[in-house]
Amino acid sequence: NFYEKSPRYVTPEAARSIIESLPAEISNVGLFVNCSLAELKSISAELSLDFIQLHGDESPDFVSRLANSTDAKVIKAIRVSPDFRPSMAVEFQADLFLLDTDSRTFGGSGETFDWDAAIRFKELIPEFFLAGGLTPENVEDAIRRVMPFAVDVCSGVESVRGRKDPSKVAAFIRNVKSAL
Secondary structure, three states: OOOOOOOOOOOHHHHHHHHHHOOOOOOOEEEEOOOOHHHHHHHHHHHOOOEEEEOOOOOHHHHHHHHOOOOOEEEEEEEEOOOOOHHHHHHOOOOEEEEEEOOOOOOOOOOOOOHHHHHHHHHHOOOOEEOOOOOOOOHHHHHHHHOOOEEOOOHHHEEEOOEEOHHHHHHHHHHHHHHO
């Protein structure tokens, strides 16, 4: 997470250490919020990121320029608000999409959105990541109802903001597997 205002922020140097310790079959993802194109390209190349996950107000043009100038795959997070339209995604040249709850701040509001919006989105974009308020208690239901390509969790497995709880992470994984 390269968003400096996040309690989950890590420096590129710390990320390098994490990435170097990963087995080769594990993909690495850098999360960014409203970064400059130059900074995104620099960090991505320096760390050989597999994926760049954009969670800010990036424009379709910005996402297109990034996608055309990096080897990393681009994941664009789309905030689901009451006026959400699945067709918004076709404006973006992203490799993958992540649906998250619309909130006034960036990163881990812990709130869910109406999963019917995700079901409508799936008609247009069949493979996407489902995020937004997922917890060990609701992830099984979310997967069964929405059938996303993947799920993304953050605050739903934390003991305090920015600190993962190993027992919640284990329960989340167990319940994901149970839904499959």
